[in-house]
Amino acid sequence: MTIRLYDLVAANGRSLSPFVWRIKYALAHKGLSFEAAPVGFTDIPKLCGGKYKTVPIIEDGATTVCDSWAIADYLDKTYRDAPTLFTSPQERAMAHFFDGWFGLEIMNRIFQINVADIHNHARPEDQPYFRQSREARLGGKTLEQFAEGRDARLDELRYALRPMRAALLSAPFLGGDTANYADYIALGGFLWAGAVCTIPLLKADDKLNDWLKRGFDLYDGIGNVERYPLTA
Amino acid sequence: MTIRLYDLVAANGRSLSPFVWRIKYALAHKGLSFEAAPVGFTDIPKLCGGKYKTVPIIEDGATTVCDSWAIADYLDKTYRDAPTLFTSPQERAMAHFFDGWFGLEIMNRIFQINVADIHNHARPEDQPYFRQSREARLGGKTLEQFAEGRDARLDELRYALRPMRAALLSAPFLGGDTANYADYIALGGFLWAGAVCTIPLLKADDKLNDWLKRGFDLYDGIGNVERYPLTA
Numbered sequence: 166m167t168i169r170l171y172d173l174v175a176a177n178g179r180s181l182s183p184f185v186w187r188i189k190y191a192l193a194h195k196g197l198s199f200e201a202a203p204v205g206f207t208d209i210p211k212l213c214g215g216k217y218k219t220v221p222i223i224e225d226g227a228t229t230v231c232d233s234w235a236i237a238d239y240l241d242k243t244y245r246d247a248p249t250l251f252t253s254p255q256e257r258a259m260a261h262f263f264d265g266w267f268g269l270e271i272m273n274r275i276f277q278i279n280v281a282d283i284h285n286h287a288r289p290e291d292q293p294y295f296r297q298s299r300e301a302r303l304g305g306k307t308l309e310q311f312a313e314g315r316d317a318r319l320d321e322l323r324y325a326l327r328p329m330r331a332a333l334l335s336a337p338f339l340g341g342d343t344a345n346y347a348d349y350i351a352l353g354g355f356l357w358a359g360a361v362c363t364i365p366l367l368k369a370d371d372k373l374n375d376w377l378k379r380g381f382d383l384y385d386g387i388g389n390v391e392r393y394p395l396t397a
Numbered sequence: 398m399t400i401r402l403y404d405l406v407a408a409n410g411r412s413l414s415p416f417v418w419r420i421k422y423a424l425a426h427k428g429l430s431f432e433a434a435p436v437g438f439t440d441i442p443k444l445c446g447g448k449y450k451t452v453p454i455i456e457d458g459a460t461t462v463c464d465s466w467a468i469a470d471y472l473d474k475t476y477r478d479a480p481t482l483f484t485s486p487q488e489r490a491m492a493h494f495f496d497g498w499f500g501l502e503i504m505n506r507i508f509q510i511n512v513a514d515i516h517n518h519a520r521p522e523d524q525p526y527f528r529q530s531r532e533a534r535l536g537g538k539t540l541e542q543f544a545e546g547r548d549a550r551l552d553e554l555r556y557a558l559r560p561m562r563a564a565l566l567s568a569p570f571l572g573g574d575t576a577n578y579a580d581y582i583a584l585g586g587f588l589w590a591g592a593v594c595t596i597p598l599l600k601a602d603d604k605l606n607d608w609l610k611r612g613f614d615l616y617d618g619i620g621n622v623e624r625y626p627l628t629a
Contacts, residue, residue, distance in 0.1 A: 251487075252484065252485035252487050252488065253484035253485055253488055254573045254574065255483075255484050255488045255572045255573055255575075255577045256484065256485055256487045256488040256491060257573065258564070258568055258570070258571065258572050258573030258577070259488060259491030259492065259494075259495065259571070259572070259577070259579060260491065261564055261567070261568075262491075262495060262560060262561075262563075262564040262571055262579065263491065263494060265559075265560045265563030265564050266498060266560035266563075268563075269559050269560055269563065270560070327497075327501050328494060328497045328498035328501055328502070329494075331494075331497030331498075331500075331501065332490070332493055332494040332497050335493070336490055336493075338490070339490065339491070339494055340487045340490050340491070341486045341487055341489065341490030342486065343487075345487045345490070345491070347491060347494065
């Protein structure tokens with residue numbers, strides 16, 4: 166049976182969720198087919214009887230699972246014969262550390278750069294919700310005020326990416342010779358940026374560009390979707 | 398046969414190498430006995446016919462291995478029946494990412510705080526070498542000039558540790574339910590600081606204190622050595 170994956174989308178149909186992206190990669194990693202069910206920000210509370218506030222949500226037969234980590238664990242537990250997402254509890258714990266680092270140091274900075282772009286790409290009916298909920302987190306600034314001077318934040322973001330560059334000096338993927346969940350987490354972050362971000366995040370000579378290309382090419386080019394340039 | 402582990406020591410006998418510390422933990426993890434051979438900074442070029450510039454170095458029978466990653470790999474390859482340091486190449490790759498993050502974001506900041514302390518604790522015959530080699534890296538400043546205002550750097554260090562706190566919200570160790578090489582890397586960094594650092598690095602209410610205690614207690618309290626307080 167095909168798994169249904171609810172995906173948060175922009176007006177132009179591009180995915181607006183880095184967390185859905187990692188599950189798309191995870192499903193591909195395990196060789197599981199899925200159909201994406203596109204929804205907007207304001208649709209999420211209407212799904213599954215209003216039980217969940219965020220995507221990804223999967224429906225797998227009678228089972229519904231929300232939250233990317235819960236879904237990853239569900240997939241490994243349920244589809245044991247398919248390639249595992251985590252070779253051991255230790256690798257899972259390390260991917261969890263990576264997720265924390267990427268969220269705190271990288272995703273937060275991308276959000277500071279692309280928050281107004283997300284709004285502008287959201288479906289018209291989602292834009293008021295997005296503005297209201299996000300501006301409540303931005304210390305009284307409008308999305309546009311918050312995004313002012315964002316070019317200066319690019320340097321900070323590029324500097325913060327040093328640990329990924331260091332790891333990728335000696336291996337093609339964060340997972341080593343093959344991509345693992347840490348790669349999917351990071352690729353999801355860049356795909357999220359690429360969906361909406363109207364300024365390129367990386368310099369042309371950034372070694373991360375090679376890794377991005379490898380990552381987008383995985384699983385028959387799962388990440389080669391229409392997007393803004395990620396590289397200046 | 399007992400493995401010999403060359404250890405860089407201060408005048409008071411405490412270890413001055415975070416990289417030796419991770420190998421002490423790695424040997425304990427694998428249940429391998431070792432004898433530490435204490436040396437000073439200026440002794441290292443005299444070891445093993447001058448082949449190596451850094452510690453750790455191990456001598457295991459006729460085999461000599463230098464560099465903490467090479468030693469960790471050697472131990473897993475040679476002592477296959479003992480508990481593995483890395484359950485899979487993926488876990489190893491993730492620990493390698495962690496090492497890069499910890500070096501760039503944490504160890505560099507600890508070094509900026511404790512560099513003069515290291516000098517002052519080094520054996521008298523090592524101090525001129527240490528001062529000359531380190532001041533060459535400090536942009537023309539003396540160790541003492543570089544250490545000025547270091548209290549202000551504590552905030553930056555504590556802030557940079559957020560990803561470790563995030564990971565340790567849901568598990569006792571970075572490796573999950575049990576400690577792994579990432580824990581040993583980080584514990585080694587704090588033990589290095591504790592050997593010499595005359596100001597405490599962490600606040601009393603920092604959740605990392607619980608993890609440090611758990612880590613020091615591992616393997617019959619391998620990390621419970623004499624040190625300066627790590628906590629204010």
